Amino acid sequence: MDLRLEGITHHYDGLLALDGIDLAVRDGETVAIIGPSGCGKSTLLGIVGGLLKPTAGRVVTVGAPRADSLNPFTYVFQDFALLPWRTVAANVALALEHHRLPRAERQARVQAALALTGLADFAAALPRQLSGGMRQRVGIARALVVRPAVLLLDEPLSALDAQTRELLMEDLLAIWARERSTRLYVTHNLDEAARLADRVVVLSRRPGRIREIVAIDVPLAERSGPAIAGVREHLWALIRDEARDAEREVQHG
Amino acid sequence: MAERTAPVPFRGGGFQPRPRRLVPVAVFVAVIGLWQLASARGWLPALFMPSPWQIVGALGDMIDSGTLGKHIGASLSRIALGWVLGTSAGLAIGLAMGIFSAARAAGLPVVSALFPIPKIALLPLFILWFGIGEPSKVATIGFGVFFPTVIAAYTACDSVPRNLIRMGQSFGLPAAAIVWKILVPGAMPGILAGFRITASIALILVVAAEMIGAQYGIGAFILSAGNLMQTDQLLAGVALLSLLGLAVSAVLGAIERAVLRWR
Amino acid sequence: MHNRFIAILAALVTLSVAIAASAQEKVSIAALRFVSSAPIFIAMEKGYFKDQGLEVEFKFFDAAQPIAVAVAAGDADLGITGLTGGFFNLAGKGAIKIIAAQSREEPGYDFVAYVAGKKAFDAGFTDPGKFPGKTIAITQTGSTFHYMLGMLAEKRGFKLTEVTLKPLQSIANVTAALKGEQVDGALLPANNAYAAEKDGFGKIIGWVHQETPWQLGALFAGSRMIEQRRAVVEKFVAAYVKACADYAEAFLQRDAAGKRVFGDKADALIPIIQKYVEPKPSVDQVKASASYIDPQGRLLVKNIYDQVTWYQAQGMVARDVDAAKFLDLSFVKDHLDLPKR
CATH class of the missing domain: 3.40.190.10 (Periplasmic binding protein-like II)
Incomplete structure (x- = not known):
C-alpha cells in the first residue's frame, strides 16, 4: 500500500503551520521527516494518521493494506502513552481487545510482539517499574501487535538518554528487518534520520514546506560512523540557520 | 609541605518528615492523661467538661444497655445508603460532565449554585419531600455527598492526560472503551480522593440527618445528650463518631492501596 | 437669700437622687421572649424592680437550654424558663437553684x-x-x-x-x-x-x-448568687411576685361558668407584653398564650420531685440528682403541695 500526501495545508489559529505538502511514500519505505522545532512535523504526522484534520489537502492510500492489518495507521508516541494501571502485556493487549479475535490468537499475538521487542520477561510488570527505554519498547510492541500498514513514529526516542537511544535504534533496525510496514519517522535528531531512513524529508520552519528530500543510498547495515557523516553534514547545513532562529525565539503563550 | 586538612561540614538533612509510629500514640495518651488529671484535680469543672473516665463510663453504659449496637447500626445503614446513592448519582453526572461539553455547560452552573447551600438549611424541605422516616435522612446524606462527588469526578476526568485518549483513538478504540478503559481508571485517583472527603461529609451530616425523627443513631444520641445536658454521653457520642471516622478512613486507605497499586 | 436657700435645697435633692440611682443594684436575668415570661416584663415596665432598688438587665435567648447554662456559668444572675431533663441534669451539678414559680398547667387554663x-x-x-x-x-x-x-x-x-x-x-x-x-x-x-x-x-x-396539672416553669438563680447576694435575690423575688399578682388579676379571671374573661386590666398589660415578646403577638395571641402563673409565685413542689423521678426512670437524668438540693423554698411563702417526707 502506497501513501500520497496531496497539498496538505494546516492553520493553527490563523497561523500557517503547514503549506502545501506533497509527498509520495512507497510501500515498505522508511521516510524520516526532520526540521527545526515549530516546523509542523508532528502536526503532519497527526494529519497522516487521521488524528488531526488538515485545513486543506488530503492523504490518500493507493492499494489495500495487508489483509491481517487490524489498524493500518498506527502510532508510536514520544511520551509512550502507556496506561500506567495496566501491565506490559495488558498495555499491548489493549490494541487488540476491541477486535473480534479468538482468545488464543490474541494471546499469541501479544506474546509474539513482546518477544520481538525483548519484553517477554516483563509481561507482568507495571510501566512505572520500567526504564524509559523499556517503556518505549512496550509502545513499539503495542504498535506491532496490530500489524500496521503504516507505522507513524512521532519522535519515538526523544524522551530517552543517548545510550538508550543508541540501543533502541539497533532494535528498531532489527525489528524492521523482520516486519513489513511503511514508516513515517518524525524526529529532530539528524542521527536517527541518517541511520534509519531511506529518504529524509527536510521541512522549513513556519510555514512548514518541503525544502529538500534527501535519499540515502547507503545500505542500512552499513550506516555507522563515517559512512553517513556526509549525509549528516548535508542535513545539518539545511536546517542549521532555521534551528538557530527557532532556538532564539521567545515563546508566546 | 603539610597542608592543614579540614572536613567539609555536613549541611544537608532535615525537612523530610518521616513516619514515627509511636509519637502519635504518645501524644494521644499524654493529652488524655493530662485531661484526666485536670478533671481529677478539679481544674476542669465537671459542669463544663466531663473527665475521660466519665466518657468511658458513658460508653460502658451504652454497651450494658445494648443500645450501642442499635445506635451504630442505625447510623451506619443511613450513612452507607446515603453515601452509595449520592456517590452513584454524583459519579454518573460528574463523568458525564467530564466527557460531554454540553453536560458540563449545563451542569456546572447548577452544581456551583447548589453546592454551597448548607444541606441542613434544606431539612424542612426534605421533611416535606421525603417525610420524617428513613428517606429524608438518607436524602440529607445523599445530597451532601452528591455535589462534591460531581466536582471530584469531572475534575478527575480533566486530569487524565489527553495523549492517552488520543492513543486510544489512534488504535481505533470505540468511545465506550475509551471511557471505561482509559478515562475512568485514569480518573480513579481523583475520584478516590473525593471519596475521602465525601465520607467525612457523610459522617458530619448524619448528626443533622438524625435531628429529624430518629430514635436511634449516633447523631440522635448526641443530640438527645445535648438536650439533656448529659455532657459525658455527648462526648461519648462524639468519640464514637470520630472512631467511625477513623475506621472509614482506614477502609478507604485499604481500597486506595488496592485500586491504585499502579502508582 | 430665700432664693438661694431653695437653690441649695434643689441641688441637694438632685444629688441625693443621683446617689440613690447610682446605688441601684445591677441584676441580670436570662429569659425567652415568650408570653410566659410576662411577670418580669410587667415588673420592669411598672417599675417594681426600680422600687426595690434594682437595675435589671434582660438577657434574651432563643431556647430554654442556654438559659440554664448561662445562669450555671454565671453569665446571668437569674433565669426564668421551662423545666426540662437538661435543666435537672445541670441543676443536679449544684450551680443553680429554683426559687419561685413560672407557668403551670392549672385546670381551666388552656396551655x-x-x-x-x-x-x-x-x-x-x-x-x-x-x-x-x-x-x-x-x-x-x-x-x-x-x-x-x-x-x-x-x-x-x-x-x-x-x-x-x-x-x-x-x-x-x-x-x-x-x-x-x-x-x-x-x-x-x-x-x-x-x-x-x-x-x-x-x-x-x-x-x-x-x-x-404540673409545674411547667420556674424562676431560678445561680447558687453563688444566692450565697453572695441573697438580699438582692429577695428584692428581685418581691418585685417578681408583685408582678405575678398583677398578671393573675389581668389574665387569670374566670366567669361563673368557668370561662376566662379578659378585662381592662388585661388590655392595660398587653402592650407591655407585646413590647418584649418576639415575634410580636396580636392581642388575641397574647390572651391565648397567657398561661397560668401562680399569683404568689408558689411552686407545685411535689411535682418537681415527680419530674426528676420520671426523668431518672427514663435514664435521662443522672441518678444522683436530688430535687431537695436544687430547690430553695425560702424566698416565697406557702409553696403548694409540699411532699411529705
Missing part, C-alpha cells in the same frame, strides 16, 4: 393541647387515652412535651414505649409533620393547636391541664 392529625382523628384517635400505638411528634427527647406524654401514660395506664416518639427539634417541624400526615398526633401549645384546628389538619382532643 398545651393533645392534637390528633385529621386522618388519625377520623380513624378514631379522639381521646387522650388512645395514644398507645400512635406515632407522636415532639420537639426533643427530654423536652417538656416528652414529660407531658410520660405523665399522661402514667395517668391513663399505658406504657410510654407503646407510643412511637418522633423528635423533630422545633414546633414548626412538628406542625409540618402533622400537616403532612407523617405522624398521628402531637402535643402543641394553645396557639399552634388552635391554628392546626383552624387550618383543618389537626383536632384538639384534650388539654394537658385536664389530665395532669
